[in-house]
Amino acid sequence: MDLFVSKYINKIDKKGRVSLPSSFRNILPKANRNEIILYKSIKTPSIEGCGVGRLNEIAxxxxxxxxxxxxxxxxxxxxxxxIITTNIDKEGRFLIPEELKIYADIKTEAAFFGQGHYFQIWEPKKGLKNTEDSRRRLLKEKKSLRMILTQQK
Amino acid sequence: MDLFVSKYINKIDKKGRVSLPSSFRNILPKANRNEIILYKSIKTPSIEGCGVGRLNEIAxxxxxxxxxxxxxxxxxxxxxxxIITTNIDKEGRFLIPEELKIYADIKTEAAFFGQGHYFQIWEPKKGLKNTEDSRRRLLKEKKSLRMILTQQK
DNA sequence: CACATACCCATTGACGCCCATATATTCCCA
DNA sequence: TGGGAATATATGGGCGTCAATGGGTATGTG
Structure with a gap:
């Protein structure tokens, strides 16, 4: 598995540290497993992140x-x-920069949402609501999830 | 990481010294870690800078x-x-030449903006406004930042 | 000599590194 | 296959180190 999937809600401790979900850490290349990049999501009040490898492609x-x-x-x-780079400590935790926390309205807990090649970090309630809204929009537009999930290539 | 990324706002002390952000210093090759080049940005009222190695690329x-x-x-x-070369002291600070400070309207604080292979130094308020304007222009033109950030090769 | 700058030392707060614990998961063997 | 041991994960906290900043003094150059 080399994609960010699933969702996790982790606590932010007094020092501002939060654990990057283990399954996310394992996706990062061993070479740069102790560094990720974060940036403001363009369309939503959330933070997006991924490994530093992508940064070189962008450059x-x-x-x-x-x-x-x-x-x-x-x-x-x-x-x-x-873009902000942040280090991951030996326990798999990192600091969310203050500016990004404010942008996403994150305080004591952070919700991680796998998005394939990247992931999003939300204030938990907002994140869950966004998931529901997304699904509702999909169904409303008659885009059958079932079709996408079951179709053959 | 070998790119200038993120932004930092640092103070200029009485003697005119300002710290080059630590993450920027680390990008400079160990051989020439105590010297950078500065020049007026052509398109904006800001100063651009980089390691001396980049001169060849500019040429x-x-x-x-x-x-x-x-x-x-x-x-x-x-x-x-x-182009002006300036030395970085043992604490990681350097002097911004008077002429460049005037050009960028920099007085007591300097905002450093990572630009990949080089960086810009702005008067903080102007720099932040420039960032907003840039983003607005991009979104207006429907050029998807998201695509660049998340697309696969 | 006056001014600018390089070198040295000090302070403060933030962050990295280390160790500890509790809970959950996996593993292994009787 | 059941249960206990080993391992992994999320979380908490102490403490040393480093980054940013301030200032004194030497060096130097006109």
């Missing part, structure tokens, strides 16, 4: 843009300056 | 411009002749 893509164009600066600023 | 990019265009001379002049 490569941005570097391919015209260096003297406006886009280059916009992407570079919006992405690199907004 | 390459300018060389890729049409040699006979006006841009070539302009960029070449604007950048190379304006």
């Amino acid at each position: 490569k893509r941005i570097n391919n843009l015209d260096f003297f164009s406006e886009d280059y600066d916009d992407f570079s600023t919006s992405i690199f300056s907004e | 390459k990019r300018i060389n890729n411009l049409d040699f006979f265009s006006e841009d070539y001379d302009d960029f070449s002049t604007s950048i190379f002749s304006e």
Whole structure:
């Protein structure tokens, strides 16, 4: 398994530390298992995160843009300056930067939601509500989950 | 991690010294960890900086411009002749040359913005506003940040 | 000599590293 | 196969180290 899946709710201790779910840690490449990157989700009041490996891919893509164009600066600023790297201690815990906690309204507990190649961190109640809303939207639009889950390639 | 990421706001002391964020220092090659280059950003009222090694990369990019265009001379002049090297002391601090401080309107605090292979130094309020503006431009143009952040190769 | 800057030392708070415990899970063997 | 032991995970807390900051003094250069 090399995808972030499932959801977990973990406590944030006095020092502000929170455990990255074990199954998430195991997905990080052994080489960089003690570092992740975090950034504000664009569409939701949540934090998104993933291993640092993805950062290099992003850098490569941005570097391919015209260096003297406006886009280059916009992407570079919006992405690199907004990304925060944080270290994972030997027990598998990390610190959520204050700014991101405020953005996601996270206080004493953090809910982790696997999203495949990345994961989201929510204030638990908001996160669960978002899950329900998502599912409801899907069904409403008659996009059959069943179809997606059971169809053959 | 070998990229300049995140943002930091540091104070400038009476002597004009300011700490280069620790994570930025660690990116500089051990060989030249006590020296960086600074120059005026071409498109914004900010200072750009990087390790001395990056000079070659800048030269390459300018060389890729049409040699006979006006841009070539302009960029070449604007950048190379304006580059200033400055030393980093044992505590990780350096002096921002007066001319650059004036150009960026920096007085008592300096905001450092990671930009991947280089970084920018802004007057804090202006820098934060610039980040917001960048993001707004990107979203407005429906250029999906999310795609860059999460897509697979 | 005056000013700027490099070098040295000190302080504070944040963070990393280490150890400890409780609960849950897996493993192994009788 | 049942039960106890070993292991893993989430969580709590002590303490040393480092980053950011402040300031004194030496060095140096015009």
